[in-house]
Amino acid sequence: MTVYLLCFVLLLVGIYGVLTKRDLIKMILSLGIMGYAANLMIILFAYKDGAMYAILTKGADPQQVVQQMVDPLPQALILTSIVIELGITAMLVALAIRLYEKYKTFDITKIRRLSG
Amino acid sequence: MKHNTGMTLIVRTVTRVSVWLIFLYGMYIILHGHLSPGGGFAGGVIIALGFLNILLAYGRDFVDEWLNIHLMKDIEASMATLFLALGILGMSFGGAFLANFLSKGELFRLLSAGTIPILNIIIGVKVSMALFIAVWTLAILHISKGGKE
Amino acid sequence: MPVETWLIFILSFMIVGSIAALEIKDLLSSIIAIGVVGLGVSVSFLFLQAPDLAIVQFLFEIFALIILIRAYLRGAYHVKEPSKSHQILIAVSILVLAVVFVLSIQVFKALPEFGQPLMETSRYYLQNAANETGAANIVTSIILDYRAYDTLGEVTVLFTAILGALMILHLKSPRQTTEGGDEA
Numbered sequence: 001m002t003v004y005l006l007c008f009v010l011l012l013v014g015i016y017g018v019l020t021k022r023d024l025i026k027m028i029l030s031l032g033i034m035g036y037a038a039n040l041m042i043i044l045f046a047y048k049d050g051a052m053y054a055i056l057t058k059g060a061d062p063q064q065v066v067q068q069m070v071d072p073l074p075q076a077l078i079l080t081s082i083v084i085e086l087g088i089t090a091m092l093v094a095l096a097i098r099l100y101e102k103y104k105t106f107d108i109t110k111i112r113r114l115s116g
Numbered sequence: 117m118k119h120n121t122g123m124t125l126i127v128r129t130v131t132r133v134s135v136w137l138i139f140l141y142g143m144y145i146i147l148h149g150h151l152s153p154g155g156g157f158a159g160g161v162i163i164a165l166g167f168l169n170i171l172l173a174y175g176r177d178f179v180d181e182w183l184n185i186h187l188m189k190d191i192e193a194s195m196a197t198l199f200l201a202l203g204i205l206g207m208s209f210g211g212a213f214l215a216n217f218l219s220k221g222e223l224f225r226l227l228s229a230g231t232i233p234i235l236n237i238i239i240g241v242k243v244s245m246a247l248f249i250a251v252w253t254l255a256i257l258h259i260s261k262g263g264k265e
Numbered sequence: 266m267p268v269e270t271w272l273i274f275i276l277s278f279m280i281v282g283s284i285a286a287l288e289i290k291d292l293l294s295s296i297i298a299i300g301v302v303g304l305g306v307s308v309s310f311l312f313l314q315a316p317d318l319a320i321v322q323f324l325f326e327i328f329a330l331i332i333l334i335r336a337y338l339r340g341a342y343h344v345k346e347p348s349k350s351h352q353i354l355i356a357v358s359i360l361v362l363a364v365v366f367v368l369s370i371q372v373f374k375a376l377p378e379f380g381q382p383l384m385e386t387s388r389y390y391l392q393n394a395a396n397e398t399g400a401a402n403i404v405t406s407i408i409l410d411y412r413a414y415d416t417l418g419e420v421t422v423l424f425t426a427i428l429g430a431l432m433i434l435h436l437k438s439p440r441q442t443t444e445g446g447d448e449a
Contacts, residue, residue, distance in 0.1 A: 001373055001374065001376075001379065002269075002273055003272050003379055004373045004376065004379065005366075005369075005370065005373060006273065006277065006280065008369055008373070009280055010276065010280055012362045012365065013280060013283045013284055013287070014283070015362060016287070016358060016359065016362055017283075017287045019354075020351075020354060020355045020358055021287065023292075025295075025296075025336060026287060026295065028333070028336075029286055029295060029296070029333075030287065032299055033283045033299070033302060036279075036302060039306070040306055040309060040310075043309075043313050044272075044313065044379065045376075045377075045382060046313075046315075047268070047313045047314065047379065047380060048380060048382055048384075049381065051314060052314060053153075053314040053315065053316055054391065054402075054403040055152065055316075055401060055402050055404075056223070056395055056401045056402075056403070057401075062395050063392070066391040066392055069391055070313070070382075071382045071384050071387045072387060072390060072403045073387045073390060075315050075317060075318055075404050076407040076408045079157065079318060079321060079404070079408060080415055082321050082322055082325055083157055083243075083321070083325065083423055084422050084423065085325070085329075086247075086325045086329055086423075087426030087427060088426060089329045089332060089333070090426060090427060090430045091426050091429050091430045093335070093336045094429075094431075094434050095433060096336055097257070098433055098436070149402065149405050150400035150405050150406070150409075151400075151401050151402060152402065153319075153320060153402065153404075154317065154320055155317065155321075155402075155409075157321050158317075158321050158324055161321075161324040161325060161328060162324065165324075165327070165328075168331070192424070196420065196421070196424055199420060203413075203417065214413040214414060214417065216398060220399035221399055223395060223401060224401055228399045228400070229399040229400040229406070229410075230410075231410075232398065232399075232400050232405060232406065232409045232410060235416075236405075236409070243423070246423060247328060247427075250332070250427050250430060250431065251328075251331065251332070251335075253430075253431050253434050253435075255335075
């Protein structure tokens, strides 16, 4: 259970970053931290004690060796999630660059005061 | 500017020899996706990193002249259409959308598992083209904005 | 050493790294610290017997670092010192997050133990994947045969996100060109 709590603390560090930082790039980094914590948590749910990874090898009886394999379904779902996180980061960086070109700063308090 | 022409002679010579090995490794990871860890996504990123190696070692002008960026955009868009076409073929031959309708083959051979290697190749090509175009756009953004700082 | 001890060590290292990434003033150092957190996640995936995920996490982490460092080289800018109201905001948010953490201990007690997953649907996948799909890698057979529709959705989302990023970078507002002419 300690590993679950430590992973949750990592998620809370990410939420703290999004709430209190004023620099746009630091907010993007905090979203990245939250993404890592969420992916790691679900893979922590899928681990089996003393088990192997879910790939069959030659020369082993398939019906016997699958008794000692980790859960493959969360791994398939988190593979999708990792790829989408990269797309999100690319789009956020493009938005940040456009905001810098328009307002000449990355500070979000100044961006709120300018208009047009 | 000077860094537009790439890096020194040693870097360019080593890149000329080693970038083909990077592409070979990426294609190995894509094709053996159903036998060992990896698959289309990991292999696609490796091929995109090979293109990025060429961009860093030879500079923007060389890549603009020798690599056809519009062809890459067309290839990326057509790979998405190929994925859907394979799904509709699965519907007509297999009974469900994206069903596995080719023959399964024996276990542990390279040409086995039906449509899984074909889908791996489609995903690998698509991911590599998309990521290289994203990095290329960020690379040429600097030069068009250079006078405004 | 058992796997749980290694994981506790790596997770504490990642928490320290992420706090350092948020608090360091220099932006390049915080981007590199995020890279360290991502590599820690990749090593944790290796300990948790997920080699597919470790490869993909490592490579996509490197790409995210390349894109983030591109955003950094935008010239110098100043962020001024936090004002009084900002310090009250920091204190209140830390307090609220600590309360959320204490309340969540009860939730994590109700989950299954670490190392004994339920595996109700995965039993079917593990026993029948080799016969029905012919692939030796069970995770690949799940994402490309049993759940291929999810992979179609993922490819579409990646395509749309990259397309959106390209559109935003190519867009030119008419006011910007006159500003460029005035400054140059």
